[in-house]
Amino acid sequence: xxxxxxxxxxxxxxxxxxxxxxxxxxxxxxxxxxxxxxxxxxxxxxxxxxxxxxxxxxxxxxxxxxxxxxxxxxxxxxxxxxxxxxxxxxxxxxxxxxxxxxxxxxxxxxxxxxxxxxxxxxxxxxxxxxxxxxxxxxxxxxxxxxxxxxxxxxxxxxxxxxxxxxxxxxxxxxxxxxxxxxxxxxxxxxxxxxxxxxxxxxxxxxxxxxxxxxxxxxxxxxxxxxxxxxxxxxxxxxxxxxxxxxxxxxxxxxxxxxxxxxxxxxxxxxxxxxxxxxxxxxxxxxxxxxxxxxxxxxxxxxxxxxxxxxxxxxxxxxxxxxxxxxxxxxxxxxxxxxxxxxxxxxxxxxxxxxxxxxxxxxxxxxxxxxxx
RNA sequence: GCCCCUAUAGCUCAGUCGGUAGAGCAUGCGGCUGUUAACCGCAGUGUCAUAGGUUCGAGUCCUAUUGGGGGCG
Numbered sequence: 001x002x003x004x005x006x007x008x009x010x011x012x013x014x015x016x017x018x019x020x021x022x023x024x025x026x027x028x029x030x031x032x033x034x035x036x037x038x039x040x041x042x043x044x045x046x047x048x049x050x051x052x053x054x055x056x057x058x059x060x061x062x063x064x065x066x067x068x069x070x071x072x073x074x075x076x077x078x079x080x081x082x083x084x085x086x087x088x089x090x091x092x093x094x095x096x097x098x099x100x101x102x103x104x105x106x107x108x109x110x111x112x113x114x115x116x117x118x119x120x121x122x123x124x125x126x127x128x129x130x131x132x133x134x135x136x137x138x139x140x141x142x143x144x145x146x147x148x149x150x151x152x153x154x155x156x157x158x159x160x161x162x163x164x165x166x167x168x169x170x171x172x173x174x175x176x177x178x179x180x181x182x183x184x185x186x187x188x189x190x191x192x193x194x195x196x197x198x199x200x201x202x203x204x205x206x207x208x209x210x211x212x213x214x215x216x217x218x219x220x221x222x223x224x225x226x227x228x229x230x231x232x233x234x235x236x237x238x239x240x241x242x243x244x245x246x247x248x249x250x251x252x253x254x255x256x257x258x259x260x261x262x263x264x265x266x267x268x269x270x271x272x273x274x275x276x277x278x279x280x281x282x283x284x285x286x287x288x289x290x291x292x293x294x295x296x297x298x299x300x301x302x303x304x305x306x307x308x309x310x311x312x313x314x315x316x317x318x319x320x321x322x323x324x325x326x327x328x329x330x331x332x333x334x335x336x337x338x339x340x341x342x343x344x345x346x347x348x349x350x351x352x353x354x355x356x357x358x359x360x361x362x363x364x365x366x367x368x369x370x371x372x
Numbered sequence: 373g374c375c376c377c378u379a380u381a382g383c384u385c386a387g388u389c390g391g392u393a394g395a396g397c398a399u400g401c402g403g404c405u406g407u408u409a410a411c412c413g414c415a416g417u418g419u420c421a422u423a424g425g426u427u428c429g430a431g432u433c434c435u436a437u438u439g440g441g442g443g444c445g
Contacts, residue, residue, distance in 0.1 A: 037407050096406045117408040217405050246406035268405045275411065290400065328410050
């Protein structure tokens with residue numbers, strides 16, 4: 001039911017193009033996966049997400065467990081039917097929320113006690129409970145329940161979180177019953193090279209068709225993240241897709257693929273869009289800025305997305321400016337398409353054994369933030 | 373005609389017992405990486421309607437004028 005095959009390995013860089021088969025279709029990697037936390041990519045319909053080139057979307061166990069309740073999603077016929085998305089879906093386990101909503105939780109070896117972010121009600125999530133919720137939701141790929149730590153967490157706590165993640169992984173594997181879902185284990189270890197190596201070595205044996213790298217892009221400099229990827233790369237399970245969780249700015253995707261990553265997800269594209277900024281191949285532009293008031297060119301020249309094909313920067317800025325949701329919507333379409341197009345270009349370069357040149361050119365032409 | 377209210381940032385308005393002014397919105401800019409985020413942060417600007425008066429000192433008290441709003445005839 002699940003299969004991953006490497007279609008081509010770049011002779012210049014060792015980066016690869018692959019095909020991951022799931023019950024809801026194939027995914028060509030490297031892939032960028034838009035995030036639809038609450039069973040919907042913010043601001044967009046599934047049709048728009050599809051049109052932007054998405055092959056798979058993420059959704060979130062934690063959020064759907066709280067609202068509307070995973071039992072309701074199950075009774076609705078599962079997540080695919082509920083959100084009208086017939087392509088592959090990946091659900092995050094809630095491990096990241098345990099981390100990002102840390103002010104209202106208590107972690108023990110058994111599980112996590114937390115209060116709901118919207119009504120304060122008390123809840124208790126364990127690896128078994130998280131897996132059960134993910135089975136009710138019914139995504140194609142489900143994530144193990146892990147403990148993520150922030151950049152700057154000390155060694156002792158990082159060891160604890162890494163070990164807890166491993167013991168939780170064993171419990172997740174044991175609790176997982178649905179054959180039509182692939183469980184991805186997650187590597188932790190914070191920013192300590194030895195812990196990362198220890199974690200990847202212990203985690204890889206649990207990977208059947210895919211493994212994830214968690215706990216990166218949590219506040220550390222990009223160079224540190226790249227270094228961590230270099231350190232663990234030799235220990236990846238063979239012929240399985242590797243998923244770098246939560247990462248997805250254009251530059252991080254390029255650098256990630258160069259370091260053996262096949263799958264990315266990120267809220268940045270849609271969040272930055274709603275906040276008025278657009279990805280371009282040269283870097284990010286803040287479309288809401290006054291400089292674009294009378295700029296009647298597309299957000300990105302040469303982009304084939306619905307936004308760039310039909311609207312100008314001046315119009316998008318106006319929409320943002322007057323508070324119309326259309327502005328964030330158009331930019332979300334653009335930013336998602338920008339990343340799917342970027343991965344398409346990356347794949348083409350890999351297929352033609354010129355990804356090294358591609359990376360060089362990309363780095364030369366890219367700044368995080370640009371004007372015009 | 374008489375009476376009352378009002379005039380402070382681009383807009384809407386605070387401003388204590390007299391001690392040379394602030395919020396929100398708007399504007400400008402910055403940030404955003406397994407979404408508690410259509411969010412968060414920073415910044416700028418004022419002949420305090422005008423002219424007098426009282427006072428050491430007036431956005432604040434007094435007088436007049438002008439603009440705006442309302443009431444009674």
